[in-house]
Amino acid sequence: MQQPPSQNMEFEPPPGKVWIYTTLVRWPVLSDLLLILMWLLLWQVSSLMEYEPHASIWFPPAGVTFSAILLLGIRAIPAIAFCCIAVTFWEDANYATHLPVHQLLETGALFALAHISAYTLGASLLKWLISHRDHHQLPSLLLAFTIIGPASALLASYLTQTALMISGVVQNSPESRQLWLPLWVGDLLGIIVLTPLMLGILRRVYPRCGGWVSELGLRQTPGSVWEFVLKLLSAAVLIVVVMMLTAAFHIKEMAFAIFFLSIPQMWIVYTETPFRSGISIALMSCLTAVMMKYLALGEDALIFQFSISVLAASSYFGLLIPVLASSNNRLRELTRKDVLTQAYSRQHFFPQAELEIQRARYYRHPISLVVFDIDHFKQINDRFGHSIGDIALISLANLVASQLRQADMLGRFGGDEFLLLLPGSDINDAIATAERLRTSLPQIQIKGLHAPITGSFGVTEIGSEDTITSAFETADRLLLEAKRQGRNKVLSPS
Missing domain, CATH: 1.10.1760 (Arp2/3 complex 21 kDa subunit ARPC3)
Known part of the structure; x- marks a missing residue:
């Protein structure tokens, strides 16, 4: 807890x-x-x-x-x-x-x-x-x-x-x-x-x-003061009109129109800060009480008291809507993005990649997959510490993301292994992209890490019968073969 x-x-x-x-x-x-x-x-x-x-x-x-x-x-x-x-x-x-x-x-x-x-x-x-x-x-x-x-x-x-x-x-x-x-x-x-x-x-x-x-968690950016004052004035006018009509015509049922006050109050709750919402509830309650006192509406006291309590309670629960919406957005973002590198998460990458593959087939465009990781990453963690390893992963993701097209998708499979989906790229284009990234990796400079960063790459073009899972298995085998051949290589099917 x-x-x-x-x-x-x-x-x-x-x-x-x-x-x-x-x-x-x-x-x-x-x-x-x-x-x-x-x-x-x-x-x-x-x-x-x-x-x-x-x-x-x-x-x-x-x-x-x-x-x-x-x-x-x-x-x-x-x-x-x-x-x-x-x-x-x-x-x-x-x-x-x-x-x-x-x-x-x-x-x-x-x-x-x-x-x-x-x-x-x-x-x-x-x-x-x-x-x-x-x-x-x-x-x-x-x-x-x-x-x-x-x-x-x-x-x-x-x-x-x-x-x-x-x-x-x-x-x-x-x-x-x-x-x-x-x-x-x-x-x-x-x-x-x-x-x-x-x-x-x-x-x-x-x-x-x-x-x-x-x-x-009740945080929100304040808006214009004048807009807030305008909202308060609209609520005040409603209170004054309802209570004056109640006093003038002596119709008890007319007092129930005070519940329409929830409309401007909810407007304030959903568009202003929690602190301003509290101010508005207090001011509206005070105005209601003063009007009731000086218009001699004591017989309707319970109606106005009940309306104030309902207004306040509904306002506080109304404040939860932006809070819950913000929490849902954060949870949604956590499922989409890897927290450390901000690359797409494995859970998000595979379904989205499948959609991209279907789109590419519909338009008869090529699409390729690159799987890569950092060479000797375990040694980096063991010799220099996991914090340096984390910085290496972040730097790698930032470098790769800076060299991608808008349609390309970068994901993190786990550990130091990354996935790169290249819509519109055939095998030759994908190999060229992987080679460009491979030669760029040693440019990464990390304080405390004395050896240059290198990577191994497996590249495959996704065929008409392939799924993202089968394409990943192919590219991952090529990645392992690149490591067996000495690392810092790009391998593709013969």
């Missing part, structure tokens, strides 16, 4: 921002202050989106907490605990409850314990899965995130409800015992919507942490 990436892998700062990176590394307390500021700022955003007391359409701090613990582990806990206690006093001021300081401290501490313990459990489980992953498990990790994240939010909401009841802020009544549901939906959206984006941001705030983030 592949070893997990080092957790100490450093973030590579963008050009022109090295001084920010250096400052954050030298003064880690600044990173903690930025985390606190981010958490409190997003808490204030969530308090502006409340459609019921203690219930927002989404709760961004949950995403920050889950991301911070996932990235930093226990290091994030003091900063988050401070934030939980601070917002308890802030809530007291907002609602003018004027609770005693000791009760506020107790409430804040209980809230911090409930909030942090639930997300520490979920983030630790997800981090454990990440540490045991390999490059082909990204889909399963995203699936695990969409299960563990909501489960952590459910636990956090229930524990928070219990904490509020224990502290006396909320009365223990049948209605209050249902508080966990709106709390859960808000926290769930905060995690689903913001965790990937917060990981990207916190990775920059804490440059020495979370090297595994850059190893997840």
Whole structure:
């Protein structure tokens, strides 16, 4: 199994921002202050989106907490605990409850314990899965995130409800015992919507942490900023139009048109970077929540919350499409090309050669096969090392490829043995090509290799009854005969 990436892998700062990176590394307390500021700022955003007391359409701090613990582990806990206690006093001021300081401290501490313990459990489980992953498990990790994240939010909401009841802020009544549901939906959206984006941001705030983030494979070249802004504006217009029509006509079913938001979002997911996709999800969610708040669409809250969660989840799985396509292309390339020499692999060469033979017969063109290898290659490996042997193979393949026509095919059969298919070449042309290559081989200069490189060649023209396999057997016998006759020769049928 592949070893997990080092957790100490450093973030590579963008050009022109090295001084920010250096400052954050030298003064880690600044990173903690930025985390606190981010958490409190997003808490204030969530308090502006409340459609019921203690219930927002989404709760961004949950995403920050889950991301911070996932990235930093226990290091994030003091900063988050401070934030939980601070917002308890802030809530007291907002609602003018004027609770005693000791009760506020107790409430804040209980809230911090409930909030942090639930997300520490979920983030630790997800981090454990990440540490045991390999490059082909990204889909399963995203699936695990969409299960563990909501489960952590459910636990956090229930524990928070219990904490509020224990502290006396909320009365223990049948209605209050249902508080966990709106709390859960808000926290769930905060995690689903913001965790990937917060990981990207916190990775920059804490440059020495979370090297595994850059190893997840979600890479893509960013496009034009203005094109991205245009896509965001198209999504924003759709949100505004749908929600204003819902508010104007008071038709509940009209709110479901918000699901059309998936069209511009998928446009962004498939054409922009994962980081920009995260930004778009966060911005669309925020705009939806703000519009719902100020258009008094509280009765439709569940519709909009559900639409945001579906949009976020589908976006993350949509990100897998370019990743999987890239992986498939790499696997396809590995089956086509020899990794070391970049010549065609044996598995690819033989089927393609058979097609070329059929084409040559159809047009009644000659076609020939050359099989060759490096003389005394085993001695090169034994005397100078396998690294020198690898360089010799690469140099040979590069030299041969530079002298071929576009239609010619170079393949590696295995070891130091190569195949060369020459469409349109009869036996005389093929012998001339092989002789040109044979005389060129000693020109290869390899540091550490003192003897010149030579090669032996077997050449045959592929007849009307031949297959690529029978032609290879013929050329390979000629190659062996060239070696028996002293090597550094080109042999063909008499």
